[in-house]
Amino acid sequence: xxxxxxxxxxxxxxxxxxxxxxxxxxxxxxxxxxxxxxxxxxxxxxxxxxxxxxxxxxxxxxxxxxxxxxxxxxxxxxxxxxxxxxxxxxxxxxxxxxxxxxxxxxxxxxxxxxxxxxxxxxxxxxxxxxxxxxxxxxxxxxxxxxxxxxxxxxxxxxxxxxxxxxxxxxxxxxxxxxxxxxxxxxxxxxxxxxxxxxxxxxxxxxxxxxxxxxxxxxxxxxxxxxxxx
Amino acid sequence: xxxxxxxxxxxxxxxxxxxxxxxxxxxxxxxxxxxxxxxxxxxxxxxxxxxxxxxxxxxxxxxxxxxxxxxxxxxxxxxxxxxxxxxxxxxxxxxxxxxxxxxxxxxxxxxxxxxxxxxxxxxxxxxxxxxxxxxxxxxxxxxxxxxxxxxxxxxxxxxxxxxxxxxxxxxxxxxxxxxxxxxxxxxxxxxxxxxxxxxxxxxxxxxxxxxxxxxxxxxxx
Amino acid sequence: xxxxxxxxxxxxxxxxxxxxxxxxxxxxxxxxxxxxxxxxxxxxxxxxxxxxxxxxxxxxxxxxxxxxxxxxxxxxxxxxxxxxxxxxxxxxxxxxxxxxxxxxxxxxxxxxxxxxxxxxxxxxxxxxxxxxxxxxxxxxxxxxxxxxxxxxxxxxxxxxxxxxxxxxxxxxxxxxxxxxxxxxxxxxxxxxxxxxxxxxxxxxxxxxxxxxxxxxxxxxxxxxxx
Amino acid sequence: xxxxxxxxxxxxxxxxxxxxxxxxxxxxxxxxxxxxxxxxxxxxxxxxxxxxxxxxxxxxxxxxxxxxxxxxxxxxxxxxxxxxxxxxxxxxxxxxxxxxxxxxxxxxxxxxxxxxxxxxxxxxxxxxx
Numbered sequence: 001x002x003x004x005x006x007x008x009x010x011x012x013x014x015x016x017x018x019x020x021x022x023x024x025x026x027x028x029x030x031x032x033x034x035x036x037x038x039x040x041x042x043x044x045x046x047x048x049x050x051x052x053x054x055x056x057x058x059x060x061x062x063x064x065x066x067x068x069x070x071x072x073x074x075x076x077x078x079x080x081x082x083x084x085x086x087x088x089x090x091x092x093x094x095x096x097x098x099x100x101x102x103x104x105x106x107x108x109x110x111x112x113x114x115x116x117x118x119x120x121x122x123x124x125x126x127x128x129x130x131x132x133x134x135x136x137x138x139x140x141x142x143x144x145x146x147x148x149x150x151x152x153x154x155x156x157x158x159x160x161x162x163x164x165x166x167x168x169x170x171x172x173x174x175x176x177x178x179x180x181x182x183x184x185x186x187x188x189x190x191x192x193x194x195x196x197x198x199x200x201x202x203x204x205x206x207x208x209x210x211x212x213x214x215x216x217x218x219x220x221x222x223x224x225x226x227x228x229x
Numbered sequence: 230x231x232x233x234x235x236x237x238x239x240x241x242x243x244x245x246x247x248x249x250x251x252x253x254x255x256x257x258x259x260x261x262x263x264x265x266x267x268x269x270x271x272x273x274x275x276x277x278x279x280x281x282x283x284x285x286x287x288x289x290x291x292x293x294x295x296x297x298x299x300x301x302x303x304x305x306x307x308x309x310x311x312x313x314x315x316x317x318x319x320x321x322x323x324x325x326x327x328x329x330x331x332x333x334x335x336x337x338x339x340x341x342x343x344x345x346x347x348x349x350x351x352x353x354x355x356x357x358x359x360x361x362x363x364x365x366x367x368x369x370x371x372x373x374x375x376x377x378x379x380x381x382x383x384x385x386x387x388x389x390x391x392x393x394x395x396x397x398x399x400x401x402x403x404x405x406x407x408x409x410x411x412x413x414x415x416x417x418x419x420x421x422x423x424x425x426x427x428x429x430x431x432x433x434x435x436x437x438x439x440x441x442x443x444x445x446x447x448x449x450x
Numbered sequence: 451x452x453x454x455x456x457x458x459x460x461x462x463x464x465x466x467x468x469x470x471x472x473x474x475x476x477x478x479x480x481x482x483x484x485x486x487x488x489x490x491x492x493x494x495x496x497x498x499x500x501x502x503x504x505x506x507x508x509x510x511x512x513x514x515x516x517x518x519x520x521x522x523x524x525x526x527x528x529x530x531x532x533x534x535x536x537x538x539x540x541x542x543x544x545x546x547x548x549x550x551x552x553x554x555x556x557x558x559x560x561x562x563x564x565x566x567x568x569x570x571x572x573x574x575x576x577x578x579x580x581x582x583x584x585x586x587x588x589x590x591x592x593x594x595x596x597x598x599x600x601x602x603x604x605x606x607x608x609x610x611x612x613x614x615x616x617x618x619x620x621x622x623x624x625x626x627x628x629x630x631x632x633x634x635x636x637x638x639x640x641x642x643x644x645x646x647x648x649x650x651x652x653x654x655x656x657x658x659x660x661x662x663x664x665x666x667x668x669x670x671x672x673x674x675x676x
Numbered sequence: 677x678x679x680x681x682x683x684x685x686x687x688x689x690x691x692x693x694x695x696x697x698x699x700x701x702x703x704x705x706x707x708x709x710x711x712x713x714x715x716x717x718x719x720x721x722x723x724x725x726x727x728x729x730x731x732x733x734x735x736x737x738x739x740x741x742x743x744x745x746x747x748x749x750x751x752x753x754x755x756x757x758x759x760x761x762x763x764x765x766x767x768x769x770x771x772x773x774x775x776x777x778x779x780x781x782x783x784x785x786x787x788x789x790x791x792x793x794x795x796x797x798x799x800x801x802x803x804x805x
Contacts, residue, residue, distance in 0.1 A: 072672050075285075114787065127623040134619050138610040142245050144676060148606055151669040155602060155624060158665040158688055162627035162658055165696050226246035283539055284676060306540045316540075317533035319466070321473040330469075333462035334541045336455070360473075376537075657695030664687040668680075 008209055012202045018195045019048040028189070035189045043107055048196055050100040052203035054122065057097050059207060060090020061125065064132075065157040068150035080146035081222060083153065084136065085214040089207060091129035098122055117167035124163055128156045232259045232296065233308050233383030235280070235414055239289035242275050249275055250434045253289070259383070262406075262415040264428035271434050273418035274313065277386050280416060281309050295383065307335075310377030312370070313388035320362040324353050324372050327361060331376055339379065347375040351401060366393040374405065385409045388418045403427075459542050463550025467525060471554075476528060477521040481562055484520050485569070488513055493573050506577045507636035510570055511592070511629055514563050518596050522559060523604035523617055525551045530608040544674035548605070548666065555604075556597040563593045583645035584638060591655035592632030598659055599625045602666040605673050628658050708746040712776035721746050721781070722771045725764065733760050744770060744781075752776075756783040764788060 024034045024042060034044070067083035101122065106112045113119060135152055139145040188196065234257070241251040249272040257263055265273045278284040280291055282305040293300045293308060300308060318327050328344045348354045351371035361369060370393045377385065390406075391399050406427060409415050417424050425431050471477055492509065501509075529535040538547055567589060571577045579585050603621045607613045635651035712719045721744075725731070729743035729751075740756045754772055764770070767788035774783040 124623045124626055131620045131623060134616060135610060138612045138616055144609060147672050148609055151606060151673055152620065154669055155665055158661050159624050159627060161692055162695060166627045166631050166654060283536060303543050309540060311540055315533055316536045319470065319534055321470055330466045331537065331541050334459060334466065336459050654695045657691040660691035661688045664684040668684045
């Protein structure tokens, strides 16, 4: 664990330094230079944070649904702790994605919010997370809370993909094609791609590190409240 | 009716991780009756609900066997009749409709004559076409007995059996009780000495810790 | 239908709910008042101004959505509130209860949607439909999907507190893909002829209905127990 | 029990695939200048800026005008009540929202689609410029 923390800390520091400090030049001559992206210039750097954040918020949702399913099968409250911790972190990352995306949208598309399909999808994911916690807070009894929350996470997990493919037909997307797209082609400069993928890996690592801390904390609180009074 | 055998072993129930009761085990064969006693809030109703498979225990198992075959928990209701204060009737329907609608939902179809007989048994035959909303609480209690008795269950669960009943009603309950104990099982949760002495056996439940548990919201005693 | 068969029990639950609704009119009264008040508000605010086609389609579905929310959650909530859910649990298993109530909700919402649409078309002359078959298919599929989502959310809500505020919060993200698709289909019905102009929308609606019902079937058992 | 779960999961996945397929088959719907002219309502038109034609910003009235070609190749004069948007020149595509009347498209909003290529080779730069 200690080793993992150290590596993660070093890794993310390196990623952040590279993302902010590598110069953006018109003609690349050295390995540490980023190309000029017309229309983005310095703003291109947000790519290294926005996309990994979006990615982790989806990871959070998927982890939450997986443990929700497991809770319903095992009825062990520990699975509920994992599920709700994953959702809590997912909510945080989802909010950060929305904010970074909205800032990017302002400078690239001209408005903070345009109900672009991606914006709508991430907004609805935010709503789902919100609803999940609203439901949890309205039930007092542990088992019931866990069951209802798990059921809601699963129903939302089933309907969410529909939104992702329905939305783009309602409004055209201005959002760039996904970096990791279906054609298997990556249109990115090598240095940028390396930093980007390192950032993706770093944020995923960060997610799972915070996740393990949250789970540990929740378990301790759980234990304390069972022994309390 | 079918001969049933009931085994409860190591039952424990926690509400929000605080134990209501723990380590309750018993075994009942046809003809045996059991009283569950304990102070208010000690979890008598909770235990009954667990036996009826309406609640799942935190630990332990309830097994119901019919003719030597174990009944899966989700099908246990077929062999159970229950009367309890927290069990409510459809107030917008008449006594007769309550019987026939529930009968259909149970997937059975008794004849009109059988409904009449049941209603006569609980002395409601003259009010059978009145909606339950107009009933007194004692009459509602009587109708619950008719519903519980309809399928001639192997296992009869009575929570506070004499709630709201007059002397006539109590003697009706007694005769049902005697009828059931001939070849069935009865479990009675009660605060009353009189009910407990009728039974072969009594288990006293109490919270495993000092300072009894407050009952969970919406529970009877 | 064999005695105790799945369909027989489902029909019995449906019958019980229907007769109960006829006696008590819990949902019907709420729905009727809702329809009258919202329609008159729309009528007053539009007066004689012309409104774009999409606004009509959207408005109609906003009406149906909120009507569904005010009426359809009741089937499970009344059982829970009145303590009759235990009687049901002592009488049958989860699946027929779920499907009985789903059937009740679907039929109730179909009737409501039909009345609402006719009233809407009568009071708002701007609501002109080029393809009645497209409209009917869209309304039907949208209604079935909305009722399916409302039923499972209603079952969830019945177990929680603060239901009034929780219901729209929980259902909106779930039904949004359905609403967006069906509004599009309704718009197509108003703009284009031929029943198959909205074929892609039908496909999305059908797949939504299948997916949410399969998921509900899997999870309802867990809500039912405890 | 397990058979039921597998069956239900298969139904869910099949349903999603069925819905997804119908999405892949149809393209994103944009209006073009042709429909914009005929429907008299607010539409979204996607196209590209024509740099050869006159593009100017009238600072006094704060009106930005330019020419744009829609995806069907129809050229129209676009009037936008506001300043030139960011990235206008280098955008992959431009989406204008507004109404068509009297020979011009009056945009209420202009959105510029940002490039989805992060290569920055001179070839890409040439293409977008």
